[in-house]
Amino acid sequence: MSYSVTTVGVRPRHILEEIVWHKRQEVAQMRQELPLASLQQQLSTAPAVRNFLTALQENSHVPSIIAEVKKASPSRGVLRADFEPIAIAQAYERGGAACLSVLTDSKFFQGSFDNLRNIRQKVAIPLLCKEFVIDIYQIYYARVAGADAVLLIAAILTDEEIQDFTRVIHDLGMKALVEVHTLGELDRVLKLDNIRLIGINNRNLEDFTLDIKTTQALAEQRRSQLQSYGITLVSESGLYTPADLSFVAEVGARAVLVGESLIKQADVEKGVRSLFANG
Ligand SMILES: O=P(O)(O)OC[C@@H](O)[C@@H](O)c1c[nH]c2ccccc12
Numbered sequence: 001m002s003y004s005v006t007t008v009g010v011r012p013r014h015i016l017e018e019i020v021w022h023k024r025q026e027v028a029q030m031r032q033e034l035p036l037a038s039l040q041q042q043l044s045t046a047p048a049v050r051n052f053l054t055a056l057q058e059n060s061h062v063p064s065i066i067a068e069v070k071k072a073s074p075s076r077g078v079l080r081a082d083f084e085p086i087a088i089a090q091a092y093e094r095g096g097a098a099c100l101s102v103l104t105d106s107k108f109f110q111g112s113f114d115n116l117r118n119i120r121q122k123v124a125i126p127l128l129c130k131e132f133v134i135d136i137y138q139i140y141y142a143r144v145a146g147a148d149a150v151l152l153i154a155a156i157l158t159d160e161e162i163q164d165f166t167r168v169i170h171d172l173g174m175k176a177l178v179e180v181h182t183l184g185e186l187d188r189v190l191k192l193d194n195i196r197l198i199g200i201n202n203r204n205l206e207d208f209t210l211d212i213k214t215t216q217a218l219a220e221q222r223r224s225q226l227q228s229y230g231i232t233l234v235s236e237s238g239l240y241t242p243a244d245l246s247f248v249a250e251v252g253a254r255a256v257l258v259g260e261s262l263i264k265q266a267d268v269e270k271g272v273r274s275l276f277a278n279g
Pocket residue numbers: 068070130131153179201236237238239257258259260261
């Protein structure tokens with residue numbers, strides 16, 4: 001079954017709805033300031049796309065690391081007061097991250113598209129635009145800013161939207177990372193065409209509870225489909241130690257998405273290196 005959690009005019013029931021509610025106003029505003037047709041004209045001057053998927057698959061570390069440039073979150077507040085996005089991105093790259101995830105939502109995560117643009121010029125590894133995408137406009141916007149991959153959150157999109165948005169992302173040469181948290185969402189996504197990269201979020205975005213066994217439960221229940229479709233699996237959130245990384249790698253995650261446990265460390269380069277401690 002396909003549904004969208006947000007209905008215009010209805011008061012948000014949880015944070016995800018609230019974020020989507022604000023995002024709709026934000027995108028309406030962006031479309032007014034820079035219409036889609038004008039934005040599309042800027043595509044020709046966008047930086048060349050880097051292959052996000054190959055970078056994850058060919059990295060010598062298993063799992064490979066997508067390190068997240070994240071200043072704050074609704075569940076944890078400000079994670080790092082002395083936040084220097086470019087310096088952090090460069091340190092992650094030196095530490096051995098295969099790719100970076102850059103939060104671009106400003107209201108809830110204190111991120112920005114400027115961070116994405118600036119980081120793009122200073123690192124060589126591919127970048128994921130970490131956004132609450134609800135409109136194709138945002139996909140073009142991400143590409144113009146230099147994104148190589150775009151997050152799609154199944155919980156806030158209909159099946160048709162995931163399918164359409166994936167097509168647009170691929171047409172622009174980027175990769176779609178489709179995020180799920182429940183078996184129902186995973187089954188919805190597995191029925192769609194051209195899905196290559198799935199993220200299992202260990203955090204429930206409705207109540208913020210974390211459980212890395214979410215990755216195990218979903219990956220084990222759909223192991224054969226994930227394998228036969230050639231899906232590259234990413235385990236997201238709540239990963240802190242080499243043991244956590246080994247645990248999700250053993251159940252099939254080729255990559256991990258790590259934010260908080262890295263960003264809170266004084267030396268984030270060393271932080272990435274120490275996550276590889278088991279191999
Ligand atoms: O900081 P953590 O627990 O390591 O999590 C990183 C990342 O998975 C998390 O920021 C995230 C996963 N999915 C999202 C969707 C939107 C915003 C943020 C996220």
